[in-house]
Amino acid sequence: MTYLGLYALQHRGQESAGIAVSNGESIWVDKGMGLVSSVFNDHRLAALQGNIAIGHTRYSTTGASEWCNAQPVHRCVANVNFALAHNGNLVNTAELAVEADLVSGEIGSDSDLIAELVVREISAANSEDDASLVFEDAFAAVLPQLRGAFSLVVCETNTLIGVRDPNGFRPLFLGRHPNGWILASEMPALDVVGAETVREIEPGEMVIVDGSGVRSRRPFAQETINPTLCSFEFVYFARPDGKLIGQSIYAARRRMGEQLAMQAPVEADLVVPVPESGIPGAQGYAQQSGIPYADGFIKNRYIGRTFIAPTQELRRNAVRIKLNPIEENVAGRRLVVVEDSIIRGTTLRETVHLLRKAGALEVHLRILSPPYRWPCHFGMDTSDRDKLLAAKLSVEEIREYLEVDSLAYLDIDRMLGAIxxxxxxxxxxxxTGDYPVPVSIHSAKNVLETV
Known part of the structure; x- marks a missing residue:
């Protein structure tokens, strides 16, 4: 079931995958580099026996894309055994590492740091107490020290725990299956294993699942609770067949396209999306504008998301094998091309070149979000502002760089209203550059290499 759930969440991370399983006495972890389908097979899954499991697909934002940083992270100390998986990014990693007197090389990621802090808390506790309670209290004591984005799932020998940071930057859901309880980043992962979505874990909430059922704990001070879900989940990250804060992702993206058609109309022959996340927005743009909708590309479905590839070279190469224009729909036509966002611009420039080569007469680019001008330190690999196209170029300069006939971004008020x-x-x-949590200047991806 965990394996199938990871398949449904493959879009959230492509660099590595892992599963940790508890049989009530010990925890076994299996992980590797690559996609879920390349890491696991029937033989490896057969070895994972137990009644509690967590899984992870990694998209690295702190720490190198290497096997040693694949998750779940595993620790065993005193009589406590646990594995941890993390979606998000801490912004006080360097400070915590210094305070804990951890030197460069001891830990490889912010997730590793969380596990190490829990280990130290456990070591200071009374090891004669019940292991599950020792772990729960130690974990709850560490959480208020963390700052930034962290949706966590943890497998202790007899307990499953889920936590969402006080801002709720990244999603986390509770589901009910006939055979037990499930935690997952998105609803489609619950759907695929036949579970019913119960609710979203609230910002600042810690949920504990054990033999007695589900209970909730609040380890964070009330004044720190400030719900600010990442808006880019709606723009790009989340699957369109799910919901967040009660809102359909698909419907929100379609409304973004409708708003964009009202804000930035243009005379054209066809509206075409850059698949996949641009599809609902293109459909909305076409419906609102009255311009026919058509596919402009065939997407190779056996390659992952180019944006979350860990290097620029991989992203550039991926475009050439990911998308191929449909010449019959493109040649000699004026196109409205709808894309979710522009981050670095390199892959989109390659996409426009493909359309020009296929004979597009005009290319009018419409973006379903405002210019991406500021680094994200809460779970997106965009911490270097120098690599953000809109941080250094005006809209007209971006239009020239991308070699399109016109370019328009959706206004932020229209985007928020569509969500x-x-x-x-x-x-x-x-x-906007308005960070809900103060951000350290030491929040780069390689921060642990310089501590």
Whole structure:
């Protein structure tokens, strides 16, 4: 079931995959570099016997893309045995490492750091107490020290725990299966294993699942609770067949396209999306504008998401094998090309070149979000502002760089209104520079290599 759930969440990370399983006495971890399908097979899954499990697909934001940093992270200290998986990114990693007197090379990622802090807390506790309670209290004591984005799932020998940071930057859901309880980053992972979505874990909430059922704990001070879910989950990251904060991802993206058509109309023959995340927005743009919708590309479905590839070279090469224009739909036509965002611009420039080569007469680029001008330190690999196209170029300069006939970004108020009528409770730091949590200047991906 964990393996199938990871398949449903493959879009959230492509660099490595891992599963940890407890049989009530010990925990076994199996992980490797690459996609879920390349890491696991029937033989390896057969060795994972137990009744509690957690899994992870990695998209690295702190620490190198290497096997040693694959998750789940595993620790065994005194009579406590646990594995931990983390979605997000801490912004006080360097400070915590210095305070804990951890030197460069001792830990490889912020997730590793969390596990090490828990180990130290356990070591200071009374080892004669029940191991599950010792772990729960130690874990709860560490959590308020963390700052930034962290949705966590933890497998202790007899307990499953889920936590969401006080801002709720990254999603986490509780589901009910006929055979037990499930935690997952997105609803489709629950759907695929036949579980019913119960609710979203609240920002600042810690959920404990054991033989007695499910209970909730609040380890964070109330004044730190400030719900600001990442708005980019709606723009790009999350699967369109799920919901966040009660809002359909697909419907939100479609409304973004409708708003974009009203804000930036253009005379054209066809509206085409850059698949996959641009599809609902392109459909909305076409419906609102009255311009016919058509596929402009065939996507190779056996390659992952180019944006979350760990290096620029991999991203550039991936575009050439990921997308191929449909010449019959493109040649001699004026196209409205709808894309979710522009980050570095390299892959999109390659995409435009493919359309020009296929004979597109005009290319009018429409972006479903505002310019991405500021680094994200909460779970996106964009900590270097020098690599963000909109941080150094104007919209007109970006248009020239991409070699398109026109370019328009969706206004931020229109984007927020398309996501939710409330418009609040969302992080827009990458577009506005307004960070909900103070960010250290030492929040680069290689921060642990310089501590």
């Amino acid at each position: 939710t009528p409330k418009r609040g409770g969302l992080c827009t730091a990458c577009m």
